[in-house]
Amino acid sequence: MPRYITTTLPYVNADPHIGFALELVQADVLVRQYRSEGEEVFFNTGTDEHGQKIFEAAEKKGESVQAYVDHYAAEFRKLKDALALDNPTFIRTTDAHHVEAAQEMWRRCNAAGDIYKKKYTGRYCVGCEAFKTEREIENDRCVLHPNLELQLIQEENYFFAFSKYQDRLLAYLSRTDCVIPSWRREEALNFVKNGLEDFSISREASRLSWGIPVPDDESQVMYVWFDALTDYVSTLGWPSDPNGNFEKFWVNGTTLQVAGKDQVRFQSLMWQAMLMSANVKNTDQVFYHGFITSGGQKMSKSLGNVINPYELVAKYGAEATRYLLLRHVHPTEDSDVTWEKLDEWYTANLVNGLGNLVARIMKLAEEHCTESVSLSETNTPVETAFSLKIKNQAFNEAMDLIFEHVAKGDEYMTSREPYKKIKDEATKDEAKEDIEKLVRHLAKLTVHLSCVMPETSAKILAAVQENKKPENLFPRLG
RNA sequence: AGCGGGGUGGACCAGCGGUAGGUCGCAAGGCUCAUAACCUUGAAGCACAGGUUCGAUUCCUGUCCCCGCAACCA
Numbered sequence: 001m002p003r004y005i006t007t008t009l010p011y012v013n014a015d016p017h018i019g020f021a022l023e024l025v026q027a028d029v030l031v032r033q034y035r036s037e038g039e040e041v042f043f044n045t046g047t048d049e050h051g052q053k054i055f056e057a058a059e060k061k062g063e064s065v066q067a068y069v070d071h072y073a074a075e076f077r078k079l080k081d082a083l084a085l086d087n088p089t090f091i092r093t094t095d096a097h098h099v100e101a102a103q104e105m106w107r108r109c110n111a112a113g114d115i116y117k118k119k120y121t122g123r124y125c126v127g128c129e130a131f132k133t134e135r136e137i138e139n140d141r142c143v144l145h146p147n148l149e150l151q152l153i154q155e156e157n158y159f160f161a162f163s164k165y166q167d168r169l170l171a172y173l174s175r176t177d178c179v180i181p182s183w184r185r186e187e188a189l190n191f192v193k194n195g196l197e198d199f200s201i202s203r204e205a206s207r208l209s210w211g212i213p214v215p216d217d218e219s220q221v222m223y224v225w226f227d228a229l230t231d232y233v234s235t236l237g238w239p240s241d242p243n244g245n246f247e248k249f250w251v252n253g254t255t256l257q258v259a260g261k262d263q264v265r266f267q268s269l270m271w272q273a274m275l276m277s278a279n280v281k282n283t284d285q286v287f288y289h290g291f292i293t294s295g296g297q298k299m300s301k302s303l304g305n306v307i308n309p310y311e312l313v314a315k316y317g318a319e320a321t322r323y324l325l326l327r328h329v330h331p332t333e334d335s336d337v338t339w340e341k342l343d344e345w346y347t348a349n350l351v352n353g354l355g356n357l358v359a360r361i362m363k364l365a366e367e368h369c370t371e372s373v374s375l376s377e378t379n380t381p382v383e384t385a386f387s388l389k390i391k392n393q394a395f396n397e398a399m400d401l402i403f404e405h406v407a408k409g410d411e412y413m414t415s416r417e418p419y420k421k422i423k424d425e426a427t428k429d430e431a432k433e434d435i436e437k438l439v440r441h442l443a444k445l446t447v448h449l450s451c452v453m454p455e456t457s458a459k460i461l462a463a464v465q466e467n468k469k470p471e472n473l474f475p476r477l478g
Numbered sequence: 479a480g481c482g483g484g485g486u487g488g489a490c491c492a493g494c495g496g497u498a499g500g501u502c503g504c505a506a507g508g509c510u511c512a513u514a515a516c517c518u519u520g521a522a523g524c525a526c527a528g529g530u531u532c533g534a535u536u537c538c539u540g541u542c543c544c545c546g547c548a549a550c551c552a
Contacts (some may be wrong), residue, residue, distance in 0.1 A: 201550090349501085352515055475513075
């Protein structure tokens with residue numbers, strides 16, 4: 001069955017965050033695993049580029065908004081190569097086709113009677129040029145501009161009839177696999193049970209100058225929801241579907257969204273209600289990953305503990321970065337990452353573990369075996385277990401299986417001592433058999449490795465086929 | 479207030495009613511094919527307080543601490 005896998009689209013008001021790199025790598029390893037098993041996968045990612053924050057950020061930088069978003073879109077697009085992503089589609093919410101799709105989504109929900117205009121009163125900060133929430137207000141002032149008086153402003157916006165979908169959302173959430181991990185489904189369920197309120201989906205054009213116009217109302221611009229969330233289907237060609245991808249992957253395929261844990265309400269509730277309203281099939285499954293903290297704190301520029309994915313790749317390489325994110329970041333819980341820990345993991349597992357194992361085995365093979373070993377094509381139970389772990393998003397456990405396999409190689413080498421036996425004529429043949437067995441062990445390893453570290457996997461396989469010790473796979477850190 | 483998750487040796491994670499496992503780090507031996515790598519052994523642990531039970535890290539109750547959501551906030 002065709003599969004559709006998408007990340008959320010990051011908002012381009014800052015450089016790529018390590019958390020987004022995690023999301024991409026998790027999605028990619030799923031994509032690669034399914035593709036390796038012969039399934040056709042549509043892999044989507046891209047950038048969310050509208051909104052007042054972006055408009056203001058561009059102004060601050062003294063750039064045109066278009067130049068600003070083009071710059072960031074490029075920064076995010078580069079992640080594809082930096083993280084060795086397997087051919088994702090990259091959609092920008094400023095793409096002409098997406099703009100039309102967002103407007104069509106609006107029209108359909110409107111036709112279903114789910115969009116209406118309502119007067120809304122909020123406290124507006126002139127300094128921020130934005131309405132403030134209770135959390136952002138302290139002593140009746142905006143926390144960022146305590147010297148300015150908040151203004152009570154009344155604005156007329158469009159609202160989406162979210163509350164109408166309470167029952168249908170409960171029915172959707174009764175599917176046990178629609179939210180992973182399961183306890184986040186509990187969270188979503190409780191949220192719906194507590195009652196839903198309609199949410200605002202537009203802003204006056206005078207306040208939101210960089211966004212998609214509301215159909216048939218020049219005075220209003222879409223606020224994030226209809227704009228950003230529609231990307232999951234617009235990327236497939238919805239609604240006109242010129243290539244049949246929407247029909248193939250969304251309607252007839254299995255769909256999976258990968259998102260951060262703070263997205264439950266947006267992805268599993270608001271977006272699903274919009275799909276119901278527009279009479280489009282719901283997402284089959286949304287997987288929510290945890291967050292990455294550093295030194296026990298949320299990464300933030302002011303704390304100076306931000307780890308940028310490009311720095312990660314510059315230091316360890318794309319392959320090792322993928323490995324580090326998959327094995328040492330818990331799939332669904334928060335994980336703490338520091339440079340110190342990353343160095344430790346890189347050295348222990350990749351340099352001393354995998355890299356060293358390949359070197360010691362292939363050195364012996366190159367010197368003592370006259371030709372490369374024949375490889376069997378059959379799947380082992382370990383490979384099946386690995387595949388299942390990946391598909392169940394237990395990425396860290398899947399990695400553990402790989403490294404158990406690595407450890408077994410080292411243990412076998414020590415217990416059989418082929419390097420010793422090869423020096424004695426009487427045991428020479430036995431040593432050769434040991435070495436051949438170890439080489440086959442490596443070949444098997446490449447099967448698991450291919451969706452995690454594709455280049456490394458290919459290098460090892462090539463070394464086995466050429467019967468030659470490769471260059472160090474993972475150089476020791478300076 | 480509430481909802482959800484979590485608190486297991488120095489670090490991260492698994493176990494979830496019957497001598498507490500794994501990985502990393504640390505220490506001591508061993509080995510020499512290998513990227514001063516590898517193998518073996520060892521030290522060290524179930525947030526706290528009650529309860530249920532023959533027996534609790536595991537179930538129940540309460541307390542403390544951490545994280546996310548808490549409605550227009552990606």
